[in-house]
Each structure stands twice: as structure tokens, then as C-alpha cells.
Amino acid sequence: MRLGVNVPNFGPGTDPGVLRQWARTVEGLGFDLLMVSDHVAVTGDVAAQYPAPFYEPFTTLSWLAGVTERVRLGTTVLVVPYRHPLLVARMAANLNDLSGGRLVLGVGVGWAREEFAALGVPFTRRGALTDEHLGAIRAAWEDEGDYRAGRIPLWIGGNSDAALRRAVRIGDAWHPLRFTLPWLRGALERLKAVADEQGRPVPALEPRIALRVTSSPVTGPDRLAGEGTVEQVAGDLEQLRLLGSGTVLLDPFNGDPDETLRPGDAWRDLAAVAAVHGAAVAAPEAAG
Numbered sequence: 001m002r003l004g005v006n007v008p009n010f011g012p013g014t015d016p017g018v019l020r021q022w023a024r025t026v027e028g029l030g031f032d033l034l035m036v037s038d039h040v041a042v043t044g045d046v047a048a049q050y051p052a053p054f055y056e057p058f059t060t061l062s063w064l065a066g067v068t069e070r071v072r073l074g075t076t077v078l079v080v081p082y083r084h085p086l087l088v089a090r091m092a093a094n095l096n097d098l099s100g101g102r103l104v105l106g107v108g109v110g111w112a113r114e115e116f117a118a119l120g121v122p123f124t125r126r127g128a129l130t131d132e133h134l135g136a137i138r139a140a141w142e143d144e145g146d147y148r149a150g151r152i153p154l155w156i157g158g159n160s161d162a163a164l165r166r167a168v169r170i171g172d173a174w175h176p177l178r179f180t181l182p183w184l185r186g187a188l189e190r191l192k193a194v195a196d197e198q199g200r201p202v203p204a205l206e207p208r209i210a211l212r213v214t215s216s217p218v219t220g221p222d223r224l225a226g227e228g229t230v231e232q233v234a235g236d237l238e239q240l241r242l243l244g245s246g247t248v249l250l251d252p253f254n255g256d257p258d259e260t261l262r263p264g265d266a267w268r269d270l271a272a273v274a275a276v277h278g279a280a281v282a283a284p285e286a287a288g
Contacts, residue, residue, distance in 0.1 A: 001241040004033025006251040009055040011260030023064040027071040029274045035076040043114035065099040074104030077157035085133035089140035093149035108157035173204035208249040213269040
């Protein structure tokens with residue numbers, strides 16, 4: 001099982017230099033995947049959780065592709081209805097080509113009503129639009145002479161039953177976001193039932209979990225996977241491996257925008273987890 005990192009591409013502490021340092025730290029610690037999130041208009045509902053500046057994901061990943069060599073690059077998750085599908089198809093294909101085949105396209109339907117309104121996209125049709133757009137994107141990628149997309153993994157993000165159905169119908173993988181392990185076990189049973197109903201294979205499991213390392217154990221039924229001592233996090237990763245996860249994405253942002261001013265805290269936690277998991281060869285100075 002491989003590990004990745006969800007890098008904050010927003011907030012008061014984020015700028016090109018910090019993003020570059022994040023990328024070099026993630027790659028230097030031996031992680032396999034670096035992902036960023038997506039918003040276009042930082043409306044009030046977005047700003048309450050992910051304040052400006054917000055770096056657009058395709059632009060950001062193109063920048064980071066040039067300062068890394070090995071680590072895969074992706075979106076967790078791209079809000080599909082925000083952009084014309086042929087624009088998404090071309091940007092994704094070009095980024096995959098220019099980065100040497102390193103792109104993972106994680107996608108979702110979105111949640112920010114004000115942002116949908118600002119972009120002129122009907123919020124109530126976001127699920128149907130996502131399905132339509134993904135069909136068009138897949139079709140465009142089949143034109144290898146133009147798009148040169150290669151094989152871009154398509155991860156379907158979201159924890160709803162609609163996301164499960166979409167993952168089975170369209171995706172290469174299901175990408176659930178921040179959950180408890182008991183919830184995931186139940187969701188995987190529902191995923192298999194959906195796959196059986198559709199007569200399709202069960203998609204791969206590629207989850208994103210919290211990363212909040214504490215000095216003492218976190219207990220209680222609401223503990224998210226990835227919260228607690230390093231030993232608890234390592235135990236969660238082992239459970240996810242046993243459940244069939246191919247890659248687990250660690251999300252070190254826990255909701256306070258000021259965290260982006262102190263990236264070294266997240267780098268230390270990532271270094272600790274990497275060392276326990278066996279991902280690290282040598283921690284770079286940035287993570288010290």
C-alpha cells in the first residue's frame with residue numbers, strides 16, 4: 001500500500017515558495033502521491049473553510065510537476081461541473097503528458113451553493129452534470145492523436161450512496177473522504193452490493209483520511225481514521241491495507257486556516273508517519 005499527501009493549496013500561509021517546499025518535502029519523504037483541492041470562486045461558504053489565496057489545481061500541479069521528478073500528482077477532488085468537460089479533458093491530458101504520466105484525476109460533484117451560483121452552474125443538477133461531463137471527458141481521451149491522455153486514473157470522490165454508484169459505473173476507484181473505520185466497513189459492503197446490482201467489478205479503494213498526530217491516544221466512536229498517536233495512525237493504515245486500499249492519502253489540514261502559516265508542524269507529523277510506515281529514506285531539511 002502506498003501513501004500520499006493532500007497539500008493545502010489555499011490559506012494565508014500559502015504562496016509559490018511554500019507550495020514548492022511542500023512538494024519537495026512530500027517527495028523527499030518518499031510519499032507516492034501529492035494531491036490538491038479545487039475551488040474557483042472563493043465565495044463566503046468556501047472562504048469559511050478554505051480562505052484565500054486559493055491556487056487553482058491544474059495551474060498548481062503544472063508548477064509542481066516542474067519541481068518534482070517522481071511523485072504522482074492529483075486532485076482531491078476536482079469539482080467537475082465547474083468547467084467545460086472538453087477543457088478539463090485537455091488540461092488533464094496535457095498535464096499527464098507533460099508530467100510523464102503522473103496525473104491522478106480525483107473528481108466530485110461539489111458542495112458550495114454560493115460558488116455554484118457565482119459560476120452560473122445549477123446546484124441541483126450537479127450530479128447529472130458530473131455524469132455527463134465525465135462521459136464527455138472519457139470520450140475525448142479516446143482521441144489519442146490529439147489529447148494524448150494516456151491512462152489517467154479516475155477516482156470518484158464522495159461518501160454518499162450516489163458517489164458509490166458513480167464510482168462503480170464510471171470510476172477506476174472510489175475515493176472516500178475523512179471517515180471512521182466502522183463507517184468505511186459498512187460503506188464497502190454497500191459498494192459491493194452496488195457493483196453486484198450493476199454487474200460490474202468493485203472499483204479500487206483509494207481513500208483520503210485525516211492526519212492529526214497527538215501525544216496521547218484519541219478514543220471514542222467518532223475518532224476519524226488518522227487521528228491519534230503515531231501508533232494509532234499506523235494501526236489505521238494497517239486496517240486500510242487489509243481492507244484493500246491501494247493508496248491512502250493523508251490530509252494534515254484540520255480546519256484552522258492558521259495551520260497554513262506553520263507547515264513545519266504537518267511536515268513533522270508526515271515524517272513520523274512515513275518513518276513508521278517505512279516510506280522515508282531520509283527526511284529533508286524542510287521536514288526537520
